[in-house]
Amino acid sequence: MEHVPEPVRIGKGVAALIGLLSVAAALAAGHLVAALTVPASSPYLAVGNTAIDLAPQPLKSLAIELFGTADKLALLIGMAVVLALLAAGAGLLSRTSARAGVLLVAILGVLGVVAVLARPAVGVGGLWAPVASLLVGLGVLLFLRRTVTTAAAERAGPAHDENATTAETPSPERSGRRSHGRRRVLVSTLSVATGSAVAALTGQRLSSGGRVERSRAALGGLTPDTRAAPIPPGSDFAKSGTPTFLTPNSEFYRVDTALRVPRITAEQWRLRVHGMVERELDLSFADLRSRNTVEKPITMTCVSNPVGGPYVSTAEFIGVPLRDVLAEAGVHEDAEQVFSTSADGFTAGTPVDVLTDPDRDALLAFGMNGRPLPIEHGFPVRMVTPGLYGYLSATKWVTDLELTTWDRESYWRTRGWAREAPIKTQSRIDTPSGFAKVPAGRVTVAGVAWAQHTGVERVEVRVDGADWRTAELSAPVNRDTWRMWRTELELPPGGHTVESRATDRSGYTQSRKRSPTVPDGATGWHSVFFTAE
Numbered sequence: 001m002e003h004v005p006e007p008v009r010i011g012k013g014v015a016a017l018i019g020l021l022s023v024a025a026a027l028a029a030g031h032l033v034a035a036l037t038v039p040a041s042s043p044y045l046a047v048g049n050t051a052i053d054l055a056p057q058p059l060k061s062l063a064i065e066l067f068g069t070a071d072k073l074a075l076l077i078g079m080a081v082v083l084a085l086l087a088a089g090a091g092l093l094s095r096t097s098a099r100a101g102v103l104l105v106a107i108l109g110v111l112g113v114v115a116v117l118a119r120p121a122v123g124v125g126g127l128w129a130p131v132a133s134l135l136v137g138l139g140v141l142l143f144l145r146r147t148v149t150t151a152a153a154e155r156a157g158p159a160h161d162e163n164a165t166t167a168e169t170p171s172p173e174r175s176g177r178r179s180h181g182r183r184r185v186l187v188s189t190l191s192v193a194t195g196s197a198v199a200a201l202t203g204q205r206l207s208s209g210g211r212v213e214r215s216r217a218a219l220g221g222l223t224p225d226t227r228a229a230p231i232p233p234g235s236d237f238a239k240s241g242t243p244t245f246l247t248p249n250s251e252f253y254r255v256d257t258a259l260r261v262p263r264i265t266a267e268q269w270r271l272r273v274h275g276m277v278e279r280e281l282d283l284s285f286a287d288l289r290s291r292n293t294v295e296k297p298i299t300m301t302c303v304s305n306p307v308g309g310p311y312v313s314t315a316e317f318i319g320v321p322l323r324d325v326l327a328e329a330g331v332h333e334d335a336e337q338v339f340s341t342s343a344d345g346f347t348a349g350t351p352v353d354v355l356t357d358p359d360r361d362a363l364l365a366f367g368m369n370g371r372p373l374p375i376e377h378g379f380p381v382r383m384v385t386p387g388l389y390g391y392l393s394a395t396k397w398v399t400d401l402e403l404t405t406w407d408r409e410s411y412w413r414t415r416g417w418a419r420e421a422p423i424k425t426q427s428r429i430d431t432p433s434g435f436a437k438v439p440a441g442r443v444t445v446a447g448v449a450w451a452q453h454t455g456v457e458r459v460e461v462r463v464d465g466a467d468w469r470t471a472e473l474s475a476p477v478n479r480d481t482w483r484m485w486r487t488e489l490e491l492p493p494g495g496h497t498v499e500s501r502a503t504d505r506s507g508y509t510q511s512r513k514r515s516p517t518v519p520d521g522a523t524g525w526h527s528v529f530f531t532a533e
């Protein structure tokens with residue numbers, strides 16, 4: 001009589017582990033193949049990026065509010081948790097038959113392929129990585145299942161083992177088979193786990209751009225043709241608790257949609273200027289550097305900065321005035337916006353009149369505080385436009401400028417943000433910090449105010465709703481940068497609320513009315529509650 005083996009039911013823990021390992025191996029393989037082909041095609045990152053692009057606006061704002069600059073780390077961790085649950089589920093579903101697990105892993109794999117294809121900056125060459133993921137995921141799932149079921153079948157032995165003496169005391173041969181099977185399961189799972197870790201780390205290493213770091217380092221310190229005037233003494237009140245006038249590059253706020261920042265060497269970089277122009281331009285980094293370069297302190301602000309928020313920083317940017325490049329291209333009269341595109345597919349639309357204004361030093365910047373741009377701030381070249389929020393004027397890793405009309409909609413415009421958005425006059429209290437306890441008596445209140453391209457004229461402060469009093473201002477640098485303010489108050493013990501409001505050189509005083517960041521920047525007075533004791 002033919003021996004028909006009973007279907008083996010895999011233990012729950014082992015089944016979940018098989019699922020987890022299959023998906024981990026799939027992601028690791030995809031990450032490695034992506035590093036070797038098109039780095040942005042790593043399925044995990046592609047799914048994350050697609051999630052970012054598809055996320056509804058309120059969810060995005062919530063994520064930024066909850067996690068701040070760590071919003072993307074939070075997303076990656078969240079994705080890892082969801083994927084781990086699905087992977088374990090796939091394992092559990094295939095305890096008796098591989099079918100359901102295979103289906104779930106295949107669906108995940110196809111999602112990866114779709115997400116990669118949906119990335120604007122990834123072509124068909126980006127298909128290798130998600131396809132490798134899909135195949136490795138299925139392969140590992142089937143392989144580990146087979147190893148485990150074979151071992152289990154061997155352990156159980158044929159239903160009526162002629163060699164077995166009694167049911168309780170296994171023959172030496174059978175226990176030998178058993179430990180052999182177990183060893184094979186152990187070796188297989190450990191190999192898959194190690195292989196995945198090695199693949200993922202190698203992929204990470206390969207794609208983390210040693211080449212780009214070298215290209216950056218090779219540029220060394222940068223000296224512009226026209227240096228900025230020295231920053232005057234007294235341009236900040238850092239000793240009283242304000243930020244320093246220039247923000248160190250490592251502390252400069254960072255906002256972008258990239259899960260993995262584009263890595264382009266200065267040698268690879270090109271900028272195309274086209275559309276409604278007389279002459280198309282195609283510039284290399286060397287072309288750019290050989291032009292007239294200037295240096296200019298500029299305070300950048302993100303439209304997502306809530307009242308009192310941290311997304312505002314100042315650097316001395318070095319670059320080529322954008323108006324020079326546009327003049328060389330010869331802009332048509334009807335062109336309304338410069339539609340800029342970055343290497344990662346981000347886009348922004350900046351009004352032509354702002355960029356061609358002889359009075360406004362919008363830059364194609366490659367230097368930041370005397371150093372080449374840090375990679376995460378747009379190396380090798382980015383745009384910086386004084387007075388406009390970054391989302392429509394500060395494209396990092398910029399590779400394309402198209403002169404066009406407003407018909408074409410840029411990244412954040414399609415997501416409900418304003419077409420044009422000058423930075424709003426704002427002030428922020430930095431010290432005391434919220435809910436601080438300070439000694440009663442003389443209390444220093446200090447902070448920062450900005451009104452880019454108009455200039456800060458005055459900052460006023462009031463405590464517990466009493467009269468406004470004018471604060472001392474730091475030495476002005478230029479109207480495109482922030483100013484620090486401070487004042488000393490005499491305060492009795494107890495809880496106090498301090499508020500600040502700035503007035504700019506057009507005479508406009510910051511409005512009390514609270515409005516959200518969407519669609520063109522938050523308004524309202526910053527207020528801080530603290531206790532004197």
Ligand SMILES: Nc1nc2c(c(=O)[nH]1)N[C@H]1C(S)=C(S)[C@@H](COP(=O)(O)O)O[C@H]1N2
Nearest residue numbers: 253254255256257302342346390391394396
């Ligand atoms: N390629 C690219 N450029 C970008 C962005 C982006 O997401 N991708 N974000 C913009 C936004 S919203 C802001 S506020 C500034 C922030 O520049 P920073 O990160 O150097 O501070 O960059 C702008 N340039």
Ligand SMILES: [Mo]
Nearest residue numbers: 302303390391
């Ligand atoms: Mo922004």
